[in-house]
Amino acid sequence: xxxxxxxxxxxxxxxxxxxxxxxxxxxxxxxxxxxxxxxxxxxxxxxxxxxxxxxxxxxxxxxxxxxxxxxxxxxxxxxxxxxxxxxxxxxxxxxxxxxxxxxxxxxxxxxxxxxxxxxxxxxxxxxxxxxxxxxxxxxxxxxxxxxxxxxxxxxxxxxxxxxxxxxxxxxxxxxxxxxxxxxxxxxxxxxxxxxxxxxxxxxxxxxxxxxxxxxxxxxxxxxxxxxxxxxxxxxxxxxxxxxxxxxxxxxxxxxxxxxxxxxxxxxxxxxxxxxxxxxxxxxxxxxxxxxxxxxxxxxxxxxxxxxxxxxxxxxxxxxxxxx
Amino acid sequence: xxxxxxxxxxxxxxxxxxxxxxxxxxxxxxxxxxxxxxxxxxxxxxxxxxxxxxxxxxxxxxxxxxxxxxxxxxxxxxxxxxxxxxxxxxxxxxxxxxxxxxxxxxxxxxxxxxxxxxxxxxxxxxxxxxxxxxxxxxxxxxxxxxxxxxxxxxxxxxxxxxxxxxxxxxxxxxxxxxxxxxxxxxxxxxxxxxxxxxxxxxxxxxxxxxxxxxxxxxxxxxxxxxxxxxxxxxxxxxxxxxxxxxxxxxxxxxxxxxxxxxxxxxxxxxxxxxxxxxxxxxxxxxxx
Numbered sequence: 001x002x003x004x005x006x007x008x009x010x011x012x013x014x015x016x017x018x019x020x021x022x023x024x025x026x027x028x029x030x031x032x033x034x035x036x037x038x039x040x041x042x043x044x045x046x047x048x049x050x051x052x053x054x055x056x057x058x059x060x061x062x063x064x065x066x067x068x069x070x071x072x073x074x075x076x077x078x079x080x081x082x083x084x085x086x087x088x089x090x091x092x093x094x095x096x097x098x099x100x101x102x103x104x105x106x107x108x109x110x111x112x113x114x115x116x117x118x119x120x121x122x123x124x125x126x127x128x129x130x131x132x133x134x135x136x137x138x139x140x141x142x143x144x145x146x147x148x149x150x151x152x153x154x155x156x157x158x159x160x161x162x163x164x165x166x167x168x169x170x171x172x173x174x175x176x177x178x179x180x181x182x183x184x185x186x187x188x189x190x191x192x193x194x195x196x197x198x199x200x201x202x203x204x205x206x207x208x209x210x211x212x213x214x215x216x217x218x219x220x221x222x223x224x225x226x227x228x229x230x231x232x233x234x235x236x237x238x239x240x241x242x243x244x245x246x247x248x249x250x251x252x253x254x255x256x257x258x259x260x261x262x263x264x265x266x267x268x269x270x271x272x273x274x275x276x277x278x279x280x281x282x283x284x285x286x287x288x289x290x291x292x293x294x295x296x297x298x299x300x301x302x303x304x305x306x307x308x309x310x311x312x313x314x315x316x317x318x319x320x321x322x323x
Numbered sequence: 324x325x326x327x328x329x330x331x332x333x334x335x336x337x338x339x340x341x342x343x344x345x346x347x348x349x350x351x352x353x354x355x356x357x358x359x360x361x362x363x364x365x366x367x368x369x370x371x372x373x374x375x376x377x378x379x380x381x382x383x384x385x386x387x388x389x390x391x392x393x394x395x396x397x398x399x400x401x402x403x404x405x406x407x408x409x410x411x412x413x414x415x416x417x418x419x420x421x422x423x424x425x426x427x428x429x430x431x432x433x434x435x436x437x438x439x440x441x442x443x444x445x446x447x448x449x450x451x452x453x454x455x456x457x458x459x460x461x462x463x464x465x466x467x468x469x470x471x472x473x474x475x476x477x478x479x480x481x482x483x484x485x486x487x488x489x490x491x492x493x494x495x496x497x498x499x500x501x502x503x504x505x506x507x508x509x510x511x512x513x514x515x516x517x518x519x520x521x522x523x524x525x526x527x528x529x530x531x532x533x534x535x536x537x538x539x540x541x542x543x544x545x546x547x548x549x550x551x552x553x554x555x556x557x558x559x560x561x562x563x564x565x566x567x568x569x570x571x572x573x574x575x576x577x578x579x580x581x582x583x584x585x586x587x588x589x590x591x592x593x594x595x596x597x598x599x600x601x602x603x604x605x606x607x608x609x610x611x
Contacts, residue, residue, distance in 0.1 A: 034436040035515065041429030043490060050483040051449040054460035061460065071466055118358065126351035132359050134598045135581040136511070138366055141590035141601075143544035146583045147560045149569055150369045153576055161368060161383065251448075256453035259546040263566055280455045282403060285551055290459060299454040 055301070061294035067286040075238075076291070083291040092271055092279060093296070099186055100275040100300075103193070104254045110194035111250060120231070122202070123209050133206070140199035148263035149191045155179050182272035185265050189273050193260055201246055208242030209235070251307050256300065259269025276300040369587070373398075373580040383576075398581035401410055405564035406585060412560055413480035413589075418534050418544035420485045422533060429523055433502060443494065445565030446487045457483070458551040465552055472557045480548040485538030497523065528606035533600040536593055542587050561586045 065079040087093050122133055139147065154162050155178035163175035178188040212235065220230045236243075258277040265273040267282065274282075276296055284293025373394050374387040431439045461480060462471070470476030500523060508518040524531070549563040559567075565582050593601065 014434075036430060036436060039426040039430030039434070039519075040439075041444065042435065043423040043486070046423050046483075046486065047446065047449060050457065050461070050480070050486075051452050053464070054457040056454065057460035057464070058456055061463075072464075116545075121351075121358075123353070124351050125349070126348035126355065128352050129355065132352075132355045134594065136362055137588065137601065138363060139592060141540060141560050142366070142587045143546070143590075145544075145546045145566055147365070147580060148588050149565055150583055152569065153372065153580070154365060154368060159383070195362070195365070245499060252451045256455070258453075258455055262550075263569070264547075277453060277455050279460075280453075280459060281551075283482075284455075284459050285461075290463065293459050296535060297453070297459050300453055301451070301456055304453070307451070318406050 002155055011144045012187055026129070046060060058297050058301075061290055062292075062293050062298055066288065066290040070288075070290070078106045079291070082287075083295045085291050087283075087295040092274060095271060096274045096279045097299070099273065100255060100277070100303075102186060103190055103257070103273075103305040104178055104251060106187075106190040106255075107193040107197060107254045108247060108250050110190065111201045112247060114194065115198050115246075116205050118198065118202045119205035119209055120235070122206055133202075136202065137199045139196055144196060144257075145260040145263045146282055147259045148192065149193075152179065152264050155192075175200075177267055180269055183274045185269060189261055189264055192264060193254065197250060197254070201250065204246050205239070205242060208239050211242075248310060250305060252304055255304055255307075270311035278305075333472065355440070366587075367585050369580050373584045375577060377577070394577035394581035395585070397575070397578040398585055400584045401578070402561055402564045402568070402585070405559050405561040408558060409560040409562070412474065412477050412481060412545075412558070413539050413542040415423060415474065416481040417538045419478060419482035420489050420538040421531060423482070423532065424486055424489035425524065426495055428490050429499050429519055431490070432494045432497035432525075433500070433505065434602075443491070446490050449483075449487045454484075454547040454570065455551075458547055461548075462551055470552075472553050473557055474557050475534070476552055477548060477558055480552060481542035482538070482547050484541035484545060485534065486540075488537055491536035492534045493527060493530050498529055500526055508544055529600070529603075532597070533603055536597055536600055540590065540593065543586075 008062050061076075061079065062083050063078050064076040065082065065225060066076050069078050119138075122129055155162050157163060157175050157177045157180050158174075160178070162178065163172065166172045167175060179186055180186055216234055216238070217230065220234055225233070256277055257275070258281060261275060261278050262265060262281070267274045267278045276299060280293045280296045280300065282293075284290045372383050372391040373389050374392075376383060376389075376391045378395040390602070429438060431443060457480075465471045465476050468476075470479075470602070477485065504526075505518050505522055508522050509515070513521065543560075545560070546562040546566065548559045549558075553559065553563070561582065565579065565586060568579050568582060
């Protein structure tokens, strides 16, 4: 975000010193530049208000004391590092951080592996391939809360269809406590999130696979390479830029998942599915301690910022390669 | 005898490999349909449960043997208003999103303004900002501005979900519009703005549809802003409605599932009607 705040003023002066040499048409050129900026300015102001401002405001809020009466009195005095100390000494914070990591890595690994397998499968030519690929997008297009609600019913310990199915197969005697046991609930949330993310991974990886020229495969076949060898030494290396994009985008959207967990488990049982996202929500909007909520939110941003830097690096390296 | 055999042999072989290939490709179709069945089972289960009356008392059947729309009536009675709210808010968000994104994308693509690259870069970076962090700060600002529990407030916030995507997608398209086309219009007396409205917008029709569709889907699916920026039931989109529904009526799963079906309808319609735009949007928005 710092970059946006940096570039806007950098764009501003551009209008004034656009042509320092030619002085005569200077005001006309300046007017034209100003006019052109009118196209861009509303969107930039909006982005600053809805992304830039919250980022700055959250940092400030993390040093302020908010109580349930703050919104009546309007008073939120600065309290130094009190919020930070309170959050870091909160046992839940460490758990939430660790569960966020598990949730994110588990989801990404599952979504990516299955998405890639499906993408490779769909490169075969067969009837109905296009239609099936299109319909497979549905889980990704349905609102996440809605999917979570449906899964909540499916994974119900006593009445859920998942357990009755497993019982019929004889895989479980009394049913798995998918959402009611602290040791299983996080895994269940990961499974549901994998289900949601597969289509997105599949579509992008499939697009990447289509870009690989057919001749490369023909050459490999002539050299006698088997399917696994071809996949490892041709498909994966040539797909690498797309793989990075998918993983980084997946990371940035998974680490902030909130809807899914709130509707599936509500962070429970026994806080076993609390993540940094749900903890921010509970601190700010349930306990009305916006200061501590801001602390957790800032940690969340810090983690994703590291990966955003990685993403942009890769993006730049990629466009460099393309040219 | 021998001559005929040698003559027919290659032909027969070719036919054999052809049928083997066809068989294999149909086998792939079968596998694909199996994958589809597994992946879409939750969607099937949602529809099936919604069609079974009294599904809470009796065990839910695998097949709705005596389907009824009773649950949908209950869903409409309790959640009809929320569906309408979702529609109004989502359409509003699309309007805000396109009104901001189209001119900005044009400016960033065609004017060669200094700082354009930085703005595009900043737009990409917004994707990493979690919604709950935005909501955390926005709530206090909204409280001061009187935007809590208002349509305008939720529409403005929901527009932020689709705007970065729309700017990136539209800009990528508008870069490819030859500047001669626009200059030709300006020679004929049009100014930059009329050239934008008369030439650039019609040419960008597909990109506008794609980014509008996604803006709609993102706003329709929004839950975090609906949850945090509303303290009363005045503005309650269906995502929030269904969330409160499972809190209060967790026994009436038939109605909950009927609501889920209704709230998934826009996605299903768009998948059928606008499939090519969706595929284009997913790959276009992520690779750029």
